[in-house]
Amino acid sequence: DPSLTVEENPPGRGRGSSVSLLVGYLIGLSHIDPLQYNLSLERFLPDDVMNNVPDIDLDFPRSIREELILRTHRKWGWECAVLAGTIVTYRIRGVVRDLGKALGLPLTDIDRLAKQLHWGSARHLESEMAKAPGFQEKMVLPGWRDLVALAPELDAFPRCMGQHPGGMVISSSPLTDIVPVQRGAIKGRYVCQWDKDSIDDAGFVKIDFLALGTLSQLQEAAGVIKERTGKRLDMSRINFDDPAVYDMLGSGDTIGIFQVESSAQMQTVTRLHPRNLTDMAHEVGAVRPGVGANNGVQEYLARRSKRKPVTYDTPLEQRALERTLGVVLFQDQVNQLAIDVAGFTASEADRMRRAFGKRHNTELINHYHRRFMEGAAARGVPEEAAETVFKKFNGQYMFPESHAFAFGVTAYQSAWLKYYYPLEFFLGLFNQQPMGFYNLETLKEDAKRHGVRVLNPDINLSRATCVIEEMGNSGHFKRIGESPAMMQTKSPLIPLYERGKKQPSIIPEEAEIHERVNGVKNNGSIRLGFCQVHGLGKASAEAIEKARRKGPFTNVGDFLERSGVLEEVALNLASAGAFDSIETNRRKVKWEIGLRYRPVNSQLALPLPVEQDIPELSSPGVWETMRGEYSIMGLYPSGHVMAKMRPKLGSQFQCSYQIAKLPDGARVTAAGLVIRRQRPHGKMVFMTLEDEFGLIPLMVFPKTYEKFEYRFRSAFIAVNGRVILREGTRNVVVTGVQSFNIMNKVPKSKNWQ
Template sequence: FASQLWIGVQLLLRGDDRLKLAQLAALGEQFSIPLCAVGGVYMHHPMRRILQDTVTAIRLGKQFDELGFEAQSNGQRHLRSYENLSKLYPPKLMAQTLCISQRCNFVLDELRYEYPRELVPNEYTPHGWLRELTEEGIRRRWPGGAEPKVRNIIEHELTLIKELGYEHYFLTVHDLVDYARSQNILCQGRGSAANSAVCYCLGITEVDPARVEVLFERFISKERNEPPDIDVDFENARREEVIQYIYRKYGRHRAAIAATVITYQSRSAIRDVGKILGLNDELINRLAKSIYWWGDNLEEQLSDSNVDYSDPQIKKLIGLSKLLMGFPRHLSQHVGGFIISEGPLSHLVPIENASMPGRTVIQWEKGDLESLGLLKIDVLALGMLTAIKKSLDLISGYSHSALTVQAIPKEDPAVYDMICKADTVGIFQIESRAQMSMLPRLKPRCYYDLVIQIAIVRPGPIQGDMVHPYLNRRSGKEIVTYPSEAVKETLRRTLGVPIFQEQVMQLSMVAAGFSGGEADQLRRAMSAWKRKGGLEPYHKKLVTGMLERGYELDFAEKLFSQIRGFGDYGFPESHSASFALIAYVSSWMKLYHPVAFCCALLNSQPMGFYAPAQLIKDARAHGVVVLPIDINDSIYDCSLEVDKNFVKLNQPDQITLEPKLRIGFRMVKGLSKEGAEAIVEARTEAKTEPREG
């Protein structure tokens, strides 16, 4: 370690500085190791000393008055100026510190991330193999050939993917989806990836570019200079199989899950600070449970807790909790963001073992990883996919013919009749009370109506005053007008009202002259403007650009006002388009196979808005015969019992093979799966034992 090792000296005005310096100087002289000045920084300002002591007490699990020497004796562990440090440290130590700083010239741009390469056959280039798989997908998706518009979209995407060098990324995601399908695991890509026709060809997404207006810049942009982000939903019950496939294929040294930094919110701050102040558990629980929303106005949030605000301990609790809110509390796993590399990840990022066996976690957040350009694949879980898969298996079981999602008839009028009546308990994305109240007003009659339905009941469109204009135009109460053909082309499918994020991006491009990358930056600013105030720079550019192109000031200002509304959570069309497919499939199952659908929902709990009792009540209303839990007939899961003489309640004149729904032991509160299986096993043994006599 010659010329690479120093002894760091911290002088913190604690009374023993001279003694410590002399001891370390002797140690350095003995081993020929130079000394350098280090700050021992814990905080940026001495006023944060109280916060430092707070997090120390929380970390050690001690009360404030028990900290002793663990508490900071002064505020010297802050970022001190060079001038102040020069008064404390000998010049030789300061010179060594400057020498170290001059040698620390590393920048993050020096890190070179490489995508996994083993998915490309030897005889192909990455682009050649991606094109080969895409062409296969074109033949599968459009047996009669893709129409020119779609073919042009695909060629545009392939060109941009090649230019940016993202072929390996698409191939990696395709491999995961291909594996899942080989194992009969339902999956579907969503999010911005649904804007990609190439993803549709590869089977990653199910959104046909011929059915929606795709905006590839929402997914990949040259100006953004960031890798694409593909989210893939897998069956909730079987996602772990896909995760373990990733580890088997790439090894834990090359694949890991991104981290998420969990920060203090009102309740967690109150609980942790209350403990270190020595408040009793009853008071802490009462204070924490009185908080019903997120925010930093603790006095207002605690107004219903009947506390004495003049109490010094309560004042201290509120003061320290305010300091702590927004501060990192602990590191957690991202819901499914995987990073996969060609070489060992430890050469690029810090990693650690996850609390769950067999998993590795990167200690950096999603944003940090994006800054490095690391490939991230979101391997997500969706409960409704589990329910749909279980429904398919149940239907195939009693109908004796295999049913797949692809075989479900599209655009069935009867399905939309049911949806328009708001008969949607248990249906994906449109089962909430807010959605139910909107369905009879919007009256979806086709797939794209469903896309709009899912997106319009969101805070963004509501705050941006987009809901009523759309409904009025849809019902003919308001005339649809467009200020130009370019705007008409962008908004015609939503009757002149910008409902989706992609439409705002397109409007900024066609009406204000934004580039694709600038439009994507606007999208990002929309979702963060309240937090970062990032929308104002775009106001002038947007309004000026529209005025220069002949648009009225009122139209430009109204559009910007609607953009502000998206800051309260606007929905991307690509997201809604993916969800609408699942909503339609679940609606079809509820209409034509209510018993299987209800059984699958019960066996996929917890999920959705409704408790099992409400799902069962709704199933009975649809003619399903529900049999109670029976010690002799029930198994752990809810199950179907076929009775050839069963008369369906809502069709009393028809004899049908429609099964009955038998409630399973899983619905018994407090009964474990192991306990239920023990009952079934004992029952089976009792039936097989020979009887005496």
């Protein structure tokens, strides 16, 4: 908004060191007062080494960041402002493709093997091939045998130079006098051939311009709210102590909410029950690999709920760990422990922390271990206690405390928006994909649970991106901005039937269950955009909108003639239901497209009627319609695949909302679409199934997963197991699994190892 100052409406916001800087708060880079929350800058700028400046990390909406990088190049010149480089190293799939090609193995086999492999270390290639169908017997053949033998040697070996997503090095003197600079793969960008560690060693000034999809979402939602209400929403001045928002978070209703939407975060937030921004920082910081490596999450939650007392292995820990109940949650605390327990200097403590994250660091860690034990002994710490403290250090990632506070604020703002403005929240979420943990189908289902309908694209109503439509009193849809009415709904994710409604004995129709569960009717809708349709890009969407300015399309021929889109695009629009408002029979629409379409630059067709050439075609059935929409858009706006599958399942299969009522230890048989797989630290496998009523969290023990691994990789699975309740969380421990296939193209799961 050009009418506002940068301080009033900053284009981005800080994370990390800039949140610890008082000046960052005063100029609007951060919404956190570092004095109020006692945030330290020492992790970024040790007091014994003041000759370097800390890295400044700034998050921007995606639309701003790209232009910002180019403007920085232009303002300072490519000799003085360049992007940091990265060193891309080999992992298992890259090794298979490059080494396999060098060994002369068939390219089709290489590609097929690479697609079957999990992302990870190339050292596991032999065990992965032993499980891959069609490749077990190849392991002893010439060429393939060499691939298996040589793969571990290439693991983590440098593969090529890349570019940092936004790390900008800025210098007052030409960087080309110090480090090689090359053109980037993206036009207008320049990259130096040093990575961030070398840049840090050289003492360069580095500012990270980072793109954060959530900021794009918040920016778009705020703009739509202003358009609909006439009032500007200042997210920095909302109520950060709103109990209703915290109640929603504590219930686990966090799909689409920044930093707290993963299954692990859902399991944690329902036990932590945050009530303020400090709790939000702890929530965001707790679910990190470095915290989980020492069972820190469980320990912190046990102490927070007073099931365990707050204890310290030595009184010297208290200063560093008191605010997190004696548990290490943040990088800053690792440094402070080394300072207080072993007498390290601030810079030495930070070097030790960084050493844990380096490869081939055994000798380096042994050096710091000796130094730590000697320093602790000099301070009177018993050897056993010192060893226990040192074991709390690891090379897994943790947030700095200021970083956690920055993300905690953004997470709360996202939750506040979802609670008070769900329509605009989901609009921004749909338009800013890809982002987050879930596919569009899962987001659509969550929107339904919040009273927000998702409508198919329409050639006369859609735009390039999604838009809001509201149902007026007349029953006709109103366009965006015609009504300021806001919907309000309090709809927790799991205990949906707790709102004074008796659980039915039979499964009602899907539309009925969604309305009954939420207690609200659809009073706002999102119309899917043209760009949600496969094969339809920005240029085609703009062509359709431009043609529509002369009036709405009246029939298929009118659309083809005025829009000029390709036949494939028109057919995909038909599969997506975009012609339903003028012809409900999609088979008939596709037939007519085939009759009327003429390629560009071909002879124009005479405007003759074609109705006589269209045979009597029956309308497609529900399954054909559903398959077409999943294939073309990745979602089925009017329902869910499991709702159509439910009649084919036996009576022993339970729905997600029924499982949410079962007691601890109850036996479960369930089926659904896999939307997530996660295996932290290579241990327990966590998965999430989705059915037409909600989500089913699964836990799979390693032996069970290894036994049925290829079944678990299927898009649809049926599982047997038992319910396990722990501290307010609910999971199904899987004991058996069967895979089944309904459709070839389904929403893809999000998998993290």
